[in-house]
Every structure is written in C-alpha cells, then in structure tokens.
Amino acid sequence: MASAVLKISDTVYAQVRQHGEQTYPHECCGVLLGKALDGTNEVEAAVRAGNTRTDSAHNRYHIAPQELIAIQRQARERSLDIVGFYHSHPDHPARWSPTDFNEAHWLGCSYMITSVETGVAKQTNSFFLSGTGEDDKRFEDEEIRVWPERC
Amino acid sequence: MKIHIPTPLRQFAAKQATVTVEAATVGEALDELTLTHPELKKHLYSEEGKLRAFVNVYLNDEDIRYLSEKENTAVTDSDSLSIIPSIAGGSVVLSQ
Numbered sequence: 001m002a003s004a005v006l007k008i009s010d011t012v013y014a015q016v017r018q019h020g021e022q023t024y025p026h027e028c029c030g031v032l033l034g035k036a037l038d039g040t041n042e043v044e045a046a047v048r049a050g051n052t053r054t055d056s057a058h059n060r061y062h063i064a065p066q067e068l069i070a071i072q073r074q075a076r077e078r079s080l081d082i083v084g085f086y087h088s089h090p091d092h093p094a095r096w097s098p099t100d101f102n103e104a105h106w107l108g109c110s111y112m113i114t115s116v117e118t119g120v121a122k123q124t125n126s127f128f129l130s131g132t133g134e135d136d137k138r139f140e141d142e143e144i145r146v147w148p149e150r151c
Numbered sequence: 152m153k154i155h156i157p158t159p160l161r162q163f164a165a166k167q168a169t170v171t172v173e174a175a176t177v178g179e180a181l182d183e184l185t186l187t188h189p190e191l192k193k194h195l196y197s198e199e200g201k202l203r204a205f206v207n208v209y210l211n212d213e214d215i216r217y218l219s220e221k222e223n224t225a226v227t228d229s230d231s232l233s234i235i236p237s238i239a240g241g242s243v244v245l246s247q
Contacts, residue, residue: 049238056241059242060239060241065237066209066212072155072235076168087241099242099243103205105159106158109159111240
C-alpha cells in the first residue's frame with residue numbers, strides 16, 4: 001500500500017488528463033502547485049507547460065527552465081509551492097520509465113503520469129520521489145485522492 | 152540579493168524558500184549560500200566543483216551558464232538568483 005498521498009480536486013485532475021488527450025500523440029507536461037504537508041502533497045492548481053522536446057515529443061518531455069522560473073514565481077505570488085509535475089505517456093503504460101527516473105531531481109515532489117491510448121486518457125498514477133539525494137532517490141507508488149470540488 | 156530555493160532543496164536550507172545574501176557577484180552569492188547552508192553544496196555541485204548538469208541557476212531571467220562573465224557577473228541587491236533543477240523524462244528508454 002502506498003504511504004505517500006497526493007490530494008487533488010476532481011477539476012484539476014480532469015484538467016491534467018485532458019491536457020494529455022489534447023497533445024496526443026505527443027507527451028504533455030505541466031507543474032502541480034500546492035502545499036506539502038507531512039508526506040502529503042496537496043495540489044491546488046495545475047499549470048500547463050510547453051514540451052520543448054519537439055524532436056521526440058511522442059516519447060520525451062522537457063520543460064524549459066525559464067518557464068519553470070516563471071511558474072515558480074507564479075507559485076510564490078499565490079503563496080503556493082511547486083509540489084509536483086505531470087506528463088503523459090501516449091500509448092504507453094502509466095508507469096515511470098528509466099528515463100523518468102534518471103531525469104527526476106525534485107525530491108519530495110509527486111510525478112503524475114497519465115497513459116493516453118489512441119487519444120483517450122486511461123490510467124493515471126502518481127509516484128513520490130523520496131530520498132535525500134541522487135544516490136538514494138527512489139520512486140514510491142503514491143495514492144491519488146481525488147476530492148470533489150463542487151459541493 | 153535574494154536566492155530562491157526550490158522545494159526539494161529547502162530541507163538543506165533551514166526550510167527557507169528564499170535566502171538573502173550579501174554579494175557582489177553571482178559566484179560570491181552562491182559561495183555565501185553554501186557557506187551558510189553547507190549541506191546544499193553536494194546537491195548543487197559535483198565532486199569536481201562544477202554545477203551539476205541538472206541544476207540550473209538563473210540570474211533574474213538568464214541562465215548563468217550563458218552570461219558572458221558567468222559566475223563573475225556583478226549583481227545588486229535588487230537582482231535575484233533562482234535555483235531550478237531540470238524537469239524532463241518520457242516513456243522512451245535512454246540509450247545511455
């Protein structure tokens with residue numbers, strides 16, 4: 001059973017999944033803003049980012065650092081933090097790949113992956129990057145708790 | 152000047168999101184940061200003392216790697232440095 005938890009509203013969860021459908025057959029990517037509280041990343045907003053890997057956008061993603069700086073600034077202005085990232089795997093399972101792991105450096109953050117099959121979002125999973133540095137980092141399965149925003 | 156610390160590195164910077172340092176150059180600012188918070192050093196630099204490949208440092212909106220003076224670039228109190236680890240990945244398996 002996963003010990004890390006990602007809390008996200010149904011609205012933001014749907015936005016993340018729709019992004020993957022809209023960019024299909026390319027990978028989408030974006031940043032999750034919210035608060036980190038004792039092993040739980042609470043997402044308040046998802047910010048879409050451009051995928052700079054136009055050379056291989058069907059199976060790679062990369063967010064330009066300048067865009068990240070701007071998103072980090074937005075987060076500060078809203079008293080939020082970057083608590084995670086999301087991307088899609090077009091026609092590929094919603095599991096992290098060796099590429100995802102090698103290029104994951106944001107310890108304590110959540111990495112959400114949505115599998116998009118023939119243009120339709122299917123499974124969404126999240127993985128918590130734990131550890132204290134590059135030497136002992138690891139992805140842990142993370143429970144996604146979707147809560148209804150509209151009462 | 153202010154140095155903005157990204158979420159994963161705050162645990163090594165007394166949980167601060169922003170650290171204020173007094174420095175005349177980018178290099179001095181980073182030195183003061185790692186002097187005050189020595190645990191940050193191994194997360195920012197390789198054993199050879201080079202900025203790790205996945206760590207980006209921006210002076211305002213410019214990557215310090217591309218500044219003509221690099222770490223020797225002069226700074227003022229109104230400038231800010233942002234440390235931002237890279238974000239990348241994908242379903243493909245890396246060839247190396």
